[in-house]
Amino acid sequence: MKRVEILKTYKIYSGGKFPRTESGRYYMALDKKGNPIANMCLGSRKDVRNAVVSARKALGAWSGKTAFNRSQILYRIAEVIEGRKSQFVEELILQGSQKNSAIKEVEDSIDRIVYYAGWCDKFCQIGSSVNPVSSSHFNFSTYEPVGVVGLIAPQDSSLLGLVSLLMPIIAGGNTCVVLANESLPLCSITFSEVLHASDVPGGAVNIITGHISELIKPLSTHMDVNALAFSGLNELKKEIDLFSVENLKRVRSYDLNWKNTDTQGLHYITDFQEVKTTWHPIENIGGATSTY
Amino acid sequence: MTSKNKNWEYSPSLESTGHIKLKKKYDLFINGKWTKSSSKKYFKTINPNDEKLIAEISHANQNDVDLAVKSARKAYDTVWSKMPANERGKYIYRIARIMQERAKELAVIESLDSGKPIREARDIDIPLACNHFFYYAGWADKLDYAFPNRKISPLGVAGQIIPWNFPLLMAAWKIAPALAAGNTVVLKPAETTSLTALKLAEIIEESGLPAGVVNIITGHGDTGASIVNHPDINKIAFTGSTGVGKIIQKAIAGTDKKATLELGGKSANIIFDDAPLDQAIEGIVNGIFFNQGHVCCAGSRLFVQENIADKVIRKLKHRMKSLVVGNPLDKNTDVGAINSKDQLQIINKYIKLGKKEGAELYQSTCSIPKKGFFCPPTIFTNVAQSSILVQEEIFGPVLTIQTFRTVDEVIQKANNTPYGLAAGVWTDKGARIFNLTTKLKAGVVWANTYNKFDPASPFGGYKESGFGREGGMHGLSAYLKLS
Numbered sequence: 146m147k148r149v150e151i152l153k154t155y156k157i158y159s160g161g162k163f164p165r166t167e168s169g170r171y172y173m174a175l176d177k178k179g180n181p182i183a184n185m186c187l188g189s190r191k192d193v194r195n196a197v198v199s200a201r202k203a204l205g206a207w208s209g210k211t212a213f214n215r216s217q218i219l220y221r222i223a224e225v226i227e228g229r230k231s232q233f234v235e236e237l238i239l240q241g242s243q244k245n246s247a248i249k250e251v252e253d254s255i256d257r258i259v260y261y262a263g264w265c266d267k268f269c270q271i272g273s274s275v276n277p278v279s280s281s282h283f284n285f286s287t288y289e290p291v292g293v294v295g296l297i298a299p300q301d302s303s304l305l306g307l308v309s310l311l312m313p314i315i316a317g318g319n320t321c322v323v324l325a326n327e328s329l330p331l332c333s334i335t336f337s338e339v340l341h342a343s344d345v346p347g348g349a350v351n352i353i354t355g356h357i358s359e360l361i362k363p364l365s366t367h368m369d370v371n372a373l374a375f376s377g378l379n380e381l382k383k384e385i386d387l388f389s390v391e392n393l394k395r396v397r398s399y400d401l402n403w404k405n406t407d408t409q410g411l412h413y414i415t416d417f418q419e420v421k422t423t424w425h426p427i428e429n430i431g432g433a434t435s436t437y
Numbered sequence: 438m439t440s441k442n443k444n445w446e447y448s449p450s451l452e453s454t455g456h457i458k459l460k461k462k463y464d465l466f467i468n469g470k471w472t473k474s475s476s477k478k479y480f481k482t483i484n485p486n487d488e489k490l491i492a493e494i495s496h497a498n499q500n501d502v503d504l505a506v507k508s509a510r511k512a513y514d515t516v517w518s519k520m521p522a523n524e525r526g527k528y529i530y531r532i533a534r535i536m537q538e539r540a541k542e543l544a545v546i547e548s549l550d551s552g553k554p555i556r557e558a559r560d561i562d563i564p565l566a567c568n569h570f571f572y573y574a575g576w577a578d579k580l581d582y583a584f585p586n587r588k589i590s591p592l593g594v595a596g597q598i599i600p601w602n603f604p605l606l607m608a609a610w611k612i613a614p615a616l617a618a619g620n621t622v623v624l625k626p627a628e629t630t631s632l633t634a635l636k637l638a639e640i641i642e643e644s645g646l647p648a649g650v651v652n653i654i655t656g657h658g659d660t661g662a663s664i665v666n667h668p669d670i671n672k673i674a675f676t677g678s679t680g681v682g683k684i685i686q687k688a689i690a691g692t693d694k695k696a697t698l699e700l701g702g703k704s705a706n707i708i709f710d711d712a713p714l715d716q717a718i719e720g721i722v723n724g725i726f727f728n729q730g731h732v733c734c735a736g737s738r739l740f741v742q743e744n745i746a747d748k749v750i751r752k753l754k755h756r757m758k759s760l761v762v763g764n765p766l767d768k769n770t771d772v773g774a775i776n777s778k779d780q781l782q783i784i785n786k787y788i789k790l791g792k793k794e795g796a797e798l799y800q801s802t803c804s805i806p807k808k809g810f811f812c813p814p815t816i817f818t819n820v821a822q823s824s825i826l827v828q829e830e831i832f833g834p835v836l837t838i839q840t841f842r843t844v845d846e847v848i849q850k851a852n853n854t855p856y857g858l859a860a861g862v863w864t865d866k867g868a869r870i871f872n873l874t875t876k877l878k879a880g881v882v883w884a885n886t887y888n889k890f891d892p893a894s895p896f897g898g899y900k901e902s903g904f905g906r907e908g909g910m911h912g913l914s915a916y917l918k919l920s
Contacts, residue, residue: 271585276909278891279568286895286911289875371900383691390686392855393679393698393901412587412919420911422895423874425884 161347469648512649552774697905857899
């Protein structure tokens with residue numbers, strides 16, 4: 146007799162745990178032919194709010210890690226996916242990808258993670274400056290993470306789009322609340338298991354599945370979310386912009402095909418950074434005439 | 438010793454106004470020509486020191502805005518975007534040089550029209566404005582170096598709306614980087630302080646800058662709204678209140694207009710018990726009474742470590758007694774006139790509310806001119822974190838004083854505001870300075886100093902104090918398309 150397979154229960158990822166949605170609701174992820182492939186959590190407003198609380202709590206722990214350590218953790222994410230490559234490939238195929246393109250998507254995603262792993266402890270040196278002010282002060286500008294970022298995962302790919310925006314956000318020390326790809330949600334939850342196994346602190350990344358149309362508002366109106374990122378969704382841009390006004394969220398919208406190799410770079414990190422400038426007086430007495 | 442002691446009073450030392458040239462009526466500077474507004478309306482600009490009329494200013498309407506945007510677009514398409522970058526830079530250098538030559542005139546007019554002390558206009562506003570043009574002129578042909586691995590191009594036409602607290606300086610902060618990056622400009626000064634922007638238009642005319650590259654149009658809020666809503670503007674740069682900043686964000690939602698907003702603040706100035714106290718007192722005074730407190734980054738929330746609070750408050754009150762409030766054109770004046778009657782009413786409303794809430798008021802006992810708009814330097818002690826005085830931006834010479842015991846406590850209190858523009862830290866301990874500067878959510882942190890500005894130093898806020906930076910290399914990206 147054929148062995149009975151253990152089917153996977155997909156749950157959301159919030160505060161470093163894998164709860165079901167507090168709403169108890171579900172929706173079905175379908176394959177290309179419209180056959181159900183999994184029951185997904187139909188996340189709610191409250192799930193979004195809980196996730197924001199977790200992300201805010203985790204901000205100190207994540208942004209407080211040394212940049213070098215963040216670099217190692219991102220690299221670890223790549224290592225862990227590499228070992229679970231076949232699982233992601235299977236999920237992509239289940240969701241309708243051809244085998245070759247599924248393999249390519251996973252490999253490209255791994256390479257992109259490694260790319261951003263390397264940036265963690267380097268981007269600050271490139272964008273920082275010591276500013277030659279015309280008074281007796283030492284003055285420098287450097288980057289700081291903008292804080293909690295809401296990310297509406299790109300809706301055209303299950304894994305690569307998510308990785309392409311999430312990695313620069315967390316490489317820079319931000320924490321993140323992700324609304325997963327609605328129609329291709331499997332990889333995002335499997336990816337959260339990877340994050341969980343890679344020393345990313347609980348709450349630093351939270352991933353919620355559900356209807357984008359329902360969850361956009363609680364995420365983009367939330368007063369404790371500092372920035373918002375999305376890709377495509379041009380028909381929703383105005384609405385998202387308006388939702389974001391009240392606490393002046395930094396809204397970053399992209400319209401890119403994340404398969405292209407030029408869709409990675411330093412500026413995807415600095416898009417989610419604030420520039421801080423610090424001044425301090427320089428004492429100007431004694432040794433004034435010395436040229437040595 | 439009080440200021441009533443006649444033996445020690447300063448003799449008046451008024452700056453002369455004989456050499457300044459002002460017209461009775463100003464039109465709009467569009468396409469390199471002085472153009473009458475199709476509204477045919479003028480409004481008065483008065484001297485806040487004596488409420489006397491200085492000049493009449495044209496009130497631009499939607500048609501005028503459209504004309505200005507069209508001329509900016511034409512100048513962008515036909516001249517400015519085609520000009521070699523080094524040539525572009527040379528025009529900006531020219532503007533800087535002519536401003537320096539006419540610095541005295543600009544300073545006097547700025548003081549007359551805005552109410553700021555002539556000493557500040559002369560030593561801070563005008564030199565910084567000139568330097569800002571000089572600084573960005575040199576960037577024009579070096580932009581590639583600022584953005585490695587990116588393709589850069591200008592955005593097109595920038596619509597710029599500036600406030601009344603640093604009129605010419607804000608015009609410089611807006612225009613200089615926009616031109617260096619290759620954009621053309623439509624700029625609107627605030628309605629109470631149009632004069633130095635119009636003088637800048639004269640200087641731009643004198644510099645031979647191609648017609649339409651900079652257009653300066655005057656008016657009220659409706660003029661600004663027409664700029665924001667104009668479909669052919671690529672970039673909005675605004676400095677002003679957080680309330681108006683949000684209106685602008687709503688207006689441009691869903692469009693491709695790029696925006697930088699430099700908005701309000703409620704900045705914390707934090708004094709630890711090991712701080713050099715006499716310097717810190719000067720820092721507190723400079724933080725809140727500089728430019729009558731009309732400063733978005735004013736150190737309006739003072740946090741004093743509990744064990745030195747009595748001493749600091751005593752010393753601060755003593756120092757406030759020697760501040761001279763009066764005619765802005767008097768070189769002895771420390772605190773000038775409140776910019777407008779409206780603003781004075783807002784400040785007085787907050788003072789009243791503070792008293793009603795039970796906060797303890799102290800105002801300096803100096804004499805205040807009978808005419809004009811004046812407010813004595815004011816401090817409130819015994820204020821709660823929830824007080825309206827602590828929560829809301831007053832934009833006047835009003836300081837709240839709170840105390841703290843530990844570093845954690847003061848970081849938490851300082852960050853407990855929707856704003857995040859600036860902060861000050863006073864302590865002798867370097868390690869503590871770096872701890873605080875990294876934990877304070879603010880775009881600018883002054884350690885053992887306050888209210889310092891420089892063209893090379895990026896300025897701008899976190900959170901609801903707006904986004905984008907002005908000044909330095911970081912100020913360039915606000916005016917460039919990077920791909």
